[in-house]
Amino acid sequence: MASQVHQVHEETAALREQFDTAAQQRDASTLGMWVFLITEIMFFGGMFLLYTVYNHLYSDVFALASHSLNEVIGGVNTAVLLCSSFTMVLAIRSAQLGRRKSVMMFLVMTMLLGMAFLVIKGFEWAQKFQEHHVPGPSFHLAGTAMQGHAQLFFSLYFAMTGLHALHMVVGCGIVAFLLFQTWRGKFTAEYFTPLDIGGLYWHFVDIIWIFLFPLFYLIDRSKG
Amino acid sequence: MATTTATVPEQETYLNAGYGIKSWLFTKDHKRIAILYLITITFFFLVGGTFAGMIRLNLLTPRGALVSAETYNKLFTMHGVIMIFFFLIPSIPATLGNFLLPMMVGARDLAFPRINLLSWYLLVAAGLFAIFAMLAGGVDTGWTFYTPYSTSYSNTWVIATAMGIFIAGFSSILTGLNFIVTVHRMRAPGMTWFRMPLFVWAHYATALIQVLGTPVLAVTLLLIFCERVFHIGIFDPSLGGDPILFQHLFWFYSHPAVYIMILPAMGVISELISTFSRKPIFGYSFVAFSSMAIAVFGFLVWGHHLFVSGQSFYAGLAFSFLSYFVAIPSAIKVFNWTATLYKGSISFETPMLYAFGFIGLFTIGGLTGLFVACLGIDVHVHDTYFVIAHFHYIMVGGAIMAYLGGLHFWWPKITGRMYPEGWAKLSALVIFLGFNLTFFPQFILGYLGMPRRYYAYPPEFQVLHVLSTAGATVLGVGYLIPVVYFLWSLKYGPVAGANPWRATGLEWKTTSPPPLHNFDRTPVVTTGAYDYSTVIGEGAHVG
Numbered sequence: 001m002a003s004q005v006h007q008v009h010e011e012t013a014a015l016r017e018q019f020d021t022a023a024q025q026r027d028a029s030t031l032g033m034w035v036f037l038i039t040e041i042m043f044f045g046g047m048f049l050l051y052t053v054y055n056h057l058y059s060d061v062f063a064l065a066s067h068s069l070n071e072v073i074g075g076v077n078t079a080v081l082l083c084s085s086f087t088m089v090l091a092i093r094s095a096q097l098g099r100r101k102s103v104m105m106f107l108v109m110t111m112l113l114g115m116a117f118l119v120i121k122g123f124e125w126a127q128k129f130q131e132h133h134v135p136g137p138s139f140h141l142a143g144t145a146m147q148g149h150a151q152l153f154f155s156l157y158f159a160m161t162g163l164h165a166l167h168m169v170v171g172c173g174i175v176a177f178l179l180f181q182t183w184r185g186k187f188t189a190e191y192f193t194p195l196d197i198g199g200l201y202w203h204f205v206d207i208i209w210i211f212l213f214p215l216f217y218l219i220d221r222s223k224g
Numbered sequence: 225m226a227t228t229t230a231t232v233p234e235q236e237t238y239l240n241a242g243y244g245i246k247s248w249l250f251t252k253d254h255k256r257i258a259i260l261y262l263i264t265i266t267f268f269f270l271v272g273g274t275f276a277g278m279i280r281l282n283l284l285t286p287r288g289a290l291v292s293a294e295t296y297n298k299l300f301t302m303h304g305v306i307m308i309f310f311f312l313i314p315s316i317p318a319t320l321g322n323f324l325l326p327m328m329v330g331a332r333d334l335a336f337p338r339i340n341l342l343s344w345y346l347l348v349a350a351g352l353f354a355i356f357a358m359l360a361g362g363v364d365t366g367w368t369f370y371t372p373y374s375t376s377y378s379n380t381w382v383i384a385t386a387m388g389i390f391i392a393g394f395s396s397i398l399t400g401l402n403f404i405v406t407v408h409r410m411r412a413p414g415m416t417w418f419r420m421p422l423f424v425w426a427h428y429a430t431a432l433i434q435v436l437g438t439p440v441l442a443v444t445l446l447l448i449f450c451e452r453v454f455h456i457g458i459f460d461p462s463l464g465g466d467p468i469l470f471q472h473l474f475w476f477y478s479h480p481a482v483y484i485m486i487l488p489a490m491g492v493i494s495e496l497i498s499t500f501s502r503k504p505i506f507g508y509s510f511v512a513f514s515s516m517a518i519a520v521f522g523f524l525v526w527g528h529h530l531f532v533s534g535q536s537f538y539a540g541l542a543f544s545f546l547s548y549f550v551a552i553p554s555a556i557k558v559f560n561w562t563a564t565l566y567k568g569s570i571s572f573e574t575p576m577l578y579a580f581g582f583i584g585l586f587t588i589g590g591l592t593g594l595f596v597a598c599l600g601i602d603v604h605v606h607d608t609y610f611v612i613a614h615f616h617y618i619m620v621g622g623a624i625m626a627y628l629g630g631l632h633f634w635w636p637k638i639t640g641r642m643y644p645e646g647w648a649k650l651s652a653l654v655i656f657l658g659f660n661l662t663f664f665p666q667f668i669l670g671y672l673g674m675p676r677r678y679y680a681y682p683p684e685f686q687v688l689h690v691l692s693t694a695g696a697t698v699l700g701v702g703y704l705i706p707v708v709y710f711l712w713s714l715k716y717g718p719v720a721g722a723n724p725w726r727a728t729g730l731e732w733k734t735t736s737p738p739p740l741h742n743f744d745r746t747p748v749v750t751t752g753a754y755d756y757s758t759v760i761g762e763g764a765h766v767g
Contacts, residue, residue: 018333028335028409035401035435043439046473050458135456148463155456
C-alpha cells in the first residue's frame, strides 16, 4: 500500500528538487500564479474602490471629464491589447504542438503589440499635458466650476492607467524572458509551464484594461 | 564541528550541509531561511523594544521625563511601525511557519524556495528603508499614517517609511502565497486536509489574509506616496477627496493584520496544549474551521476603528455587530483548548507555561475587545490607554507569548539542543508578571481618560504610569534572559533526541536538526494529527 502511493522523484532537467512529479510542479506553479493574480486584483481593487466612490459623488464632473478623453484612440488601444492576448494564446498553442519557431514568432508579436499599446498611451498622456489636464497648479478643465472634482478624475486616470502601464512594462519584460528561454530551447511540448503562467499574467493585465477603458473613456457617452 | 558532537555520531543536517556566509545568503532551504528570518526579526524586536522602553521612561513623570513632544511622537510611531511590520507580522509565520510547515505536511521544501529567499531579501530591503528613515530623523504620523496629516503636514520621513512598509508587504504576500500553494500541492501521500496539524490550518488561514489584505495596504501606501510627491489629491478635502476613505482602505488591511499576528499564535498553542496534555485537541475540526472563520470575519470588521471618525451611524452599527461575531470562533478555540486539558496528563514544561499564559492573557485581550467593539463604550475609551492595553494583551500577551512558547517547543528540533529548563521557566514567569504589571494599569488609565500618544499627563495618573514603566523594565529583563540562554544552548545545551517531547507530527519523526531534505524518504501518513498511540517514547525529555 505504502510503496504504491509513494512516488519517487522523477529525475528530469526541468523538475525542481522539492517536487515529486512534473504534474505536481505544473499544478503548483499555476496555482501560485493564480494566487498572485488574486493579490493583483486586490491591489487594483483599492483604486477601483476609490474610483467608484468618487464617480458616485461627482458623477456629473466625471462624465464631463471623461469626454476629454479620445474614445477612438482608447478603442484602438483596446483592440491592440486584445490582439496581443490572441497572439499570446497562439504562442502557447504552438508550444503545446512543440513548434519552437512559431512560439518565438508569436511571442515577438505579443511583445510588439504590447509596446504599441504603450506608445499610443504615451501619446495620449502627452496630449493631456498640453491640454492642462494633468493635476497640479496649472490644471484646467473647461466647462465646469468644480476644478477639484475634475482633478480627482484625472488623478485617478493617471494613477490607474499609469499602474496598468507599469504592469504592461513588466509584462513585456516577462515575454522577453520567455522569448529568450524559448530560443535557448528550454521548452518542449511536455514542459512549457513558464509560458503558461506568463500568459496568465499577460491576460490579467489585459483584463484590467478592459475595465479601465469603459470606466474612464465611456462614461455617459449618450449625452455627449 | 566534530568537537561539539562527541556524544552523537556525525549526521547529515541542514546545518552542516554547507558552510560559509554564501551557503546561508544564497540558501533555498526553508529551514535556513527561517533562521535568517529569526535573526532579522530578533534584531527588529530589540529596536522596537528600545523605542518602547524610551516611551515608558518618558512617561515616568507627568511632564515627560526624557524627550520633547516631537521626539515622543516619533518614538511611538517607530515603535508601532517596527513592531507591527518588521516583527509581529513576520514573527511566527516566517520563522516557525517557514521551518515547520513543509515538514508538517511531509514536504521536502516549500513550493517555491527561491521566492521564499526573495521574501527574506525583501524584508531586509524594507528594513533598510525603515532604518534609514529612523536615522535620518524619524517619522511622526503614528503607524496609521492618517491623512491629511501624513500627506500634507508632516515634515518627517513619511515616504521612506511608507516605502519600507510597502516592500515588507510584498515579503509578507510572497510568504503567504508560498504557504497556500504548499498546503494545496505539497502534502505527503495520506496527508489529507483533516489530518493536518492545526498549526498548518492556522497558517493557511493566515496566508489567505496576507494574500487578500496586504495588496490593499500596498496600494494605499502607494497613494500616500503619490499624494506627497505629485499632490494628486485623492485624499485631499480641498479638492473633494475624502480622508476617511484612507482610513477605510488602511483598516481593510490593518484590522485583518491583527489576525495575521494572532492566528499563527493560535496554531502554536494548539500544538502545545495537545502535546503537553497528551490528548488530541478537543473538537479538531471546530478549531480548524474557527481559524478559517476568523480569517473571513476578520475582513468584515475594519469599520470598528472608525466609530468616531465620521462614518455613517448605520455603518457603525453593522461593524459593531460584526465585530462581536469574531468573538465566536475565538471563544471556540479557547473553550476547546481548555476542554483538551480535561483529564489530560498535563506536564508543565516551559512551552506549556507559555500556552497557559497565552490562554489567560488572550482571554482578557479578547473580552476587552468586546468592550471596544461596543459603540457606546468605544466613544468613551476610543484612543485611550484602554485600547493600548487591549491590543497589547492580544499582540504581546497573545502573539509574543505563543511565539516564545513555540520557539522553546521547537528549539530542540531547530538546533538539536535543549534549552535550560530552569532558566526558561523562570523567564516565562518573569515575562508573565512583567507583562501584566506593564499593561494592566493601562486599562485603568484608559478608563479614567488617559489618551494614547500623549507625552504628558495630569499628575494623578502618575502612580499607574510608574507601575507600568516598572512592569516594562521587568518585561525587558524577561525577554533578555531567553536571548542569553538560547545562545548558550547552541553550544552547551544537552543534545536533544529526535522527539524530546514525545509529540506527534511529522516534524518529530525526523532527526534533530533535520536533514537537508527533511526526510530520508517521503513519509506516508496513515493517521490524523495528535494520535499519541503511535508515538514511541524516544530520546526522553532531558533537563
